[in-house]
Amino acid sequence: MTAPKETRLILEHVDQPGYTTDIDCYLRHGGYEQLRKALTMQRADIINEVKTSGLRGRGGAGFGCGLKWSFIPPTNTKPVYLICNADESEPGTFKDRQIIHKDPHQLIEGMIIACYANNAHLAYIYIRGEFPLGAKILNRALDEARAHNFLGKNILGSGFDCEIYVHRGAGAYICGEETGLIESLEGKRPYPRIKPPYFPAVFGLYMSPTIVNNVETLCNVKHIIRMGGAEYAKLGKPNNTGTRILCVSGDVNKPGYYEFEVGSLTLGQLIHDVCGGIRNGNRLKAVIPGGSSAKVLRAGEKYKIKEKQSDGTLADKEITLEDIPMDFDTLAAVGSMAGSGGVIVMDHTRDMVEVLANINEFYAHESCGQCTPCREGSLWMKKITHRLTHGQGVANDPAVLKSVADNIAGRTICAFGEACAWPTQSFLAKFPEEFEQAAKMASAVNGSPKVDHSKAHDSAVALA
Numbered sequence: 001m002t003a004p005k006e007t008r009l010i011l012e013h014v015d016q017p018g019y020t021t022d023i024d025c026y027l028r029h030g031g032y033e034q035l036r037k038a039l040t041m042q043r044a045d046i047i048n049e050v051k052t053s054g055l056r057g058r059g060g061a062g063f064g065c066g067l068k069w070s071f072i073p074p075t076n077t078k079p080v081y082l083i084c085n086a087d088e089s090e091p092g093t094f095k096d097r098q099i100i101h102k103d104p105h106q107l108i109e110g111m112i113i114a115c116y117a118n119n120a121h122l123a124y125i126y127i128r129g130e131f132p133l134g135a136k137i138l139n140r141a142l143d144e145a146r147a148h149n150f151l152g153k154n155i156l157g158s159g160f161d162c163e164i165y166v167h168r169g170a171g172a173y174i175c176g177e178e179t180g181l182i183e184s185l186e187g188k189r190p191y192p193r194i195k196p197p198y199f200p201a202v203f204g205l206y207m208s209p210t211i212v213n214n215v216e217t218l219c220n221v222k223h224i225i226r227m228g229g230a231e232y233a234k235l236g237k238p239n240n241t242g243t244r245i246l247c248v249s250g251d252v253n254k255p256g257y258y259e260f261e262v263g264s265l266t267l268g269q270l271i272h273d274v275c276g277g278i279r280n281g282n283r284l285k286a287v288i289p290g291g292s293s294a295k296v297l298r299a300g301e302k303y304k305i306k307e308k309q310s311d312g313t314l315a316d317k318e319i320t321l322e323d324i325p326m327d328f329d330t331l332a333a334v335g336s337m338a339g340s341g342g343v344i345v346m347d348h349t350r351d352m353v354e355v356l357a358n359i360n361e362f363y364a365h366e367s368c369g370q371c372t373p374c375r376e377g378s379l380w381m382k383k384i385t386h387r388l389t390h391g392q393g394v395a396n397d398p399a400v401l402k403s404v405a406d407n408i409a410g411r412t413i414c415a416f417g418e419a420c421a422w423p424t425q426s427f428l429a430k431f432p433e434e435f436e437q438a439a440k441m442a443s444a445v446n447g448s449p450k451v452d453h454s455k456a457h458d459s460a461v462a463l464a
């Protein structure tokens with residue numbers, strides 16, 4: 001059912017009575033018509049339409065899709081690959097799975113159009129290991145697409161050949177990072193590659209140009225072909241176009257996945273009008289707006305944004321957490337990010353030290369171990385928050401935590417470094433009193449001496 005304020009483009013048919021994953025059902029709803037249209041277009045025109053649409057990646061970084069596609073060197077003579085990133089491992093995010101389970105042909109149609117536009121004849125859907133049903137549904141849908149000559153040789157008589165294979169991961173978060181994913185697809189340990197020089201569009205799979213896009217990003221492609229880039233760009237806001245699926249979890253009455261024009265509603269409208277408010281009549285305490293690695297935002301604080309005036313100039317404006325529009329640029333301006341669209345809502349009963357301990361446990365488990373700051377730091381952050389929640393902390397723990405996090409961000413091969421440091425940095429910055437209190441209580445119980453910062457490692461090891 002469509003919730004208030006929703007605009008369903010990608011989820012139009014998802015959960016509708018009678019809508020199935022069968023290709024016949026998809027064809028009855030206009031399926032593969034945009035592929036037919038795209039195959040009559042020039043490749044460069046498709047890329048231009050995607051550029052004009054302003055579509056930004058829905059996997060986390062929000063990078064311009066058309067711009068990424070145009071990075072393939074014009075002089076390239078190597079094969080080009082397309083990879084659909086269906087790893088969906090960011091805690092709080094569960095949209096790609098819905099698309100795969102309920103409308104797999106929409107993704108496949110988007111992928112074939114993307115392959116045609118980028119002159120790729122081979123594509124992979126890299127799906128996380130924990131999605132066995134999704135892999136089965138996709139394989140069945142791919143067989144159906146082959147049987148209808150939407151895949152294979154000389155697709156619909158166009159002369160274009162294309163194949164798509166499903167590749168199942170083994171359940172590692174780092175395989176969602178595009179270069180780790182590529183290594184894994186090559187059959188290796190998923191150690192991310194350093195960028196530069198290993199930007200996938202230049203040195204990707206088998207060192208050939210490779211486009212990596214998220215499931216939701218690729219689904220948008222057929223709608224851009226149908227509507228035209230300029231029309232699509234009217235959805236949402238300038239630089240924040242189209243629709244976005246938001247996955248809401250945590251302390252709301254109606255958690256779930258919902259689709260909106262980007263920035264068309266505020267966080268408060270999302271929580272109260274769409275998700276039925278905070279559970280048990282509790283008060284809103286904090287929100288992580290874009291998956292667990294996005295920086296936490298605290299209720300009751302004022303956030304500064306720039307607002308366009310009638311004369312076209314920009315002026316500062318202060319808004320509350322609940323007034324923040326859910327778009328890429330505003331969430332970045334208030335110090336967090338739209339990320340993967342996973343909105344985690346916390347009410348006033350939540351202990352923020354415990355929440356961070358939970359997040360840190362995840363990141364310590366998932367570090368690939370390649371860089372020292374990330375491998376060691378993520379473990380330290382886990383140990384320190386763990387002991388704080390078990391009454392075993394020491395007075396300096398908040399300071400040590402901050403120093404560990406500060407020494408990870410910006411010092412690693414891949415953005416996992418930021419992903420694991422940002423929660424600690426932001427929880428400490430937004431809720432210092434809770435960390436100080438936990439450290440004080442633990443020190444009182446243990447009679448622990450103040451720890452010299454330089455001895456932090458010894459204390460971490462001793463107390464682990």
Ligand SMILES: Cc1cc2nc3c(=O)[nH]c(=O)nc-3n(C[C@H](O)[C@H](O)[C@H](O)COP(=O)(O)O)c2cc1C
Pocket residue numbers: 056057058059060061062063065085086087088089090173174175176177178179212213214215217218414415416419
């Ligand atoms: C640690 C880490 C994990 C990531 N996990 C995912 C993921 O599960 N799914 C995804 O689409 N992108 C993930 N990304 C982002 C990808 O590296 C890449 O930017 C994205 O797939 C590009 O697609 P898009 O431009 O369509 O968003 C992750 C990035 C990092 C740093």
Ligand code: SF4
Pocket residue numbers: 174191192366367368369370371372374375412413414415416417
């Ligand atoms: S930042 Fe972490 S996950 Fe990324 S390469 Fe380094 S150790 Fe691996």
